[in-house]
Amino acid sequence: MIQVQSIQPTTWLFTARSLRDFGDGFMAILLPVYLLALGFSPLQVGIIATASLLGSALLTIVIGFLGAHHDLRRLLLAAAGLMVATGAAMPIISDYALLLAVAFVGTINPSAGSVSIFVPLEHAVLAREVANVERTRMFARYSLVGALASAGGALAAALPDFMTRLGLAQLTAIKLMFVLYAVVGILGSLVYARIPPRPASHETDKPGTLGPSRAIVLKLAALFSLDAFAGGFVVQSLLALWLFERFNLSLSEAGVFFFWTGMLSAFSFPVAARLSRHVGLVNTMVFTHIPSSVALMLAAFAPTLPLALALLLVRAALSQMDVPTRSSYVMAVVTEAERAAAASFTSVPRSLAAAVSPAIAGALFAASYRAWPLLICGALKITYDLLLLLQFRHLKPPEEG
Template identity: 80%
Template sequence: MPANGIAPATYLFAARALRDFGDGFVAVLLPVYLLALGFSPLQVGIIATASLLGSALLTIAVGFLGARHDLRQLLLAAASLMAATGVAMSVVHDYALLLVVAFAGTVNPSAGSVSVFVPLEHAALTRAMADAERTKMFARYSLIGALASAVGALAAAVPDITAPVGLDRLTAIKMMFVLYALAGVAGGLLYARIPRRRAAPGPVEESALGPSRAIVFKLAALFSLDAFAGGFVVQSLLALWLFERFDLSLSAAGVFFFWSGVLSALSFPVAAWLSRKVGLINTMVFTHIPSSIALMLAAFAPTLPLALSLLLIRAALSQMDVPTRSSYVMAVVTEAERAAAASFTSVPRSLAAAASPALAGVLFAASYRAWPLVVCGALKIVYDLLLLMQFRHLKPPEER
């Protein structure tokens, strides 16, 4: 990375760590909190859908604003929204108001990269990167986020161990949402240190999609299928499945999601290494398919240890497409199109991911608890095969 890109990247990495730490424990605590307030699994799924739909619409706004406004200011606004969301979640009990907070705020039930922050950070990071370093940079970015998310998942057990200090479980969960708000404030302080700079220099129209429009639209459609599939098993709903299927405790769930996050994190540098050997598309496809098979098998596992083992195998493989996917999108479009491409491929993903948690909630309510995992795995395999067929011949610059 060029010297003038080192400091901004460091701040972005640190802010990503804080945000994903908060997302890590919120994704596990969200269903517990909503159930404790007296809401049903179907209502939990609707809250998850509302949050993902709101993120999608915010990302659409970022797509229009990113070419016209300083990325630093947009990131500061997003961090402020995160702080406000944490405070609101800690004090609101009415279901209708919680829907509004989930829709308008930054609650992330997936504990993953479906977030208004992502296209802004991608554009800010990529502009200082050489082609040869791009995938490694995205691997580091994803690694830091995944490790922070894993620690956050472990922190989700805090409400179960607060009885000795006099806090009941519900109050402790509310305090965790306050901690989420504080992570947003700290992230804003880091974003404030990024130099002011437009996402793409020159007239606004130069930042719009041009020669790469067809490529971006095809990728966006395929990524939407992948995200729609993933929405059936966002982390909050996977936690709900474990709670209801095996009566897993909150402390045990926190430990499981910690190790799941660690395995995902360790897979990112492996993905960067593997992509240099077999290519970005092959890395995405041939690590994704086995992970989907493991998820489908977990749906029918008769015992908790077997289910957790299969889910850990899935965790070790399923996220290897994250840095490679980000790198591939940035590689196959022109420099002037990168900010727009990041947004146009994120928005359909967010919209598609928003639709499926409510459907999963319906299946949970109807006692078809295994079906969300099966549907997720099957659709992801279809996505992988289509991606391979459509893009195996379109190579990024470093592979030509």
């Protein structure tokens, strides 16, 4: 019999990440369908997405300071509890103002990606558990399990279609998926509880603040904000909305499509880790990102559904290769005592910036300018990539030095 104590903390962390990404995977697709079924407009859907991302950003600010002073496991358990409360509250509310409030204070993630209060905590735990030489590979594995789980969650988004064939109303079926989201949060909390408690570091007098790496982190945060603002125009919920409105895609078809985008993203992570050993972390981020943005912009003009889906699949295969490399790079260029704060300081501006653009995209959808969110996203992301290359191509992590 395997003893609980023999399992590595990283294994528990990966398991918890896969559970919450599974929940995020189906919620990102079902959220716009649920809101439209309640009678809300695309603009209101965009505002809900903005509220969700803005709330995550503000909670991440708090987490960034608490993470240096409190046990990370305890904070992860609190975040999982919030996930349970969110899943329990969403299906019993139909008033828009209350839904907006739940989106703001809860954990619903319209991007189905690494924009949540869990992220800086998990990054800090992972970075402390691995050596420098293993860091990028472990971040790639961490991203891989999350993306695979998110792909599975996307497939699960088709469950309401099957439930309707059994006689359930679509709205009732979607509400049951929110209950499933709460159950996933409970399971996640049980897994987080297995991570060994470890008191916060007291190596510095002010462990919650940035020290010698402040200038680097602030510059990275500014660039990451531009990237996140761009990405907010096509968070998964809004991309699903675009496909629903432009090509009349069904819920089941959307689930299958986002499953495959998730699979492509997942298997791009180990490729990114391997590639980074040869060309460096920054080059890997930039030279995989630019072609993905071009594919997204071309998809905006695609005249047929198969061509649009093909271009979006190309984008999915490339666009997330910067995720493990970016996380590893941030952890590499700061001191160990600054890692929790650095993860927060780079995550918060991303979340704040990403919170603005979904409402703008929703307004563009409502005005029938459906291609513009994709075009704006691609152009801004290419700008971010070029600036990142110019600013950081000479700042190498220890393993590249």
